[in-house]
Structure formats: structure tokens, C-alpha cells
Amino acid sequence: MKDMHQKGVEVIVFTDVKEIANNFPSILIDSDGDYLNALIMNLVLSQLLSFKCSIARGYNPDAPIGVTKNTVTY
Numbered sequence: 520m521k522d523m524h525q526k527g528v529e530v531i532v533f534t535d536v537k538e539i540a541n542n543f544p545s546i547l548i549d550s551d552g553d554y555l556n557a558l559i560m561n562l563v564l565s566q567l568l569s570f571k572c573s574i575a576r577g578y579n580p581d582a583p584i585g586v587t588k589n590t591v592t593y
Contacts, residue, residue, distance in 0.1 A: 533564065 523530055532545035540547045548560060573580045 531567075533560075 530543055532539060532543045533548055534540055534545060535548045537547065539545065549556065570580055578584070
């Protein structure tokens, strides 16, 4: 992990170890949490992974291809 960080790779660490969290850009996870906290954390991580993958592929997640906004006023 240190080698990747030194080479300029964007590293985000999700951990419950404070020593690791202090050395890298990280999100400290409470290891004593209940299942709901774990579920919410996994949802957030999944969204972050999807965002990063779409950016890496050259897609704009704010303007997906094939999706248009239609407004009808009566």
C-alpha cells in the first residue's frame, strides 16, 4: 500500500485500525457497530466504487447516455 501511495496512485483506506488511518487518506470504520452500520457503509462504498469506475471509463455519471429529462407542463 505504501508503494502504491508513493507512486502517486490514489489510495483510500477503509479500516478499523487507527494507526493505518493516520498514515493514508482513510475512512475509519467502527468495528463495534451493528449490522445496520455495516450495511450503510457497504452502500456508500459501492456508490464510491461505481463513481470511480465510471470516471475511469470516461463516462459522466451526472449525464448518463440515453437518459433524458422530459418536463411536461399543463
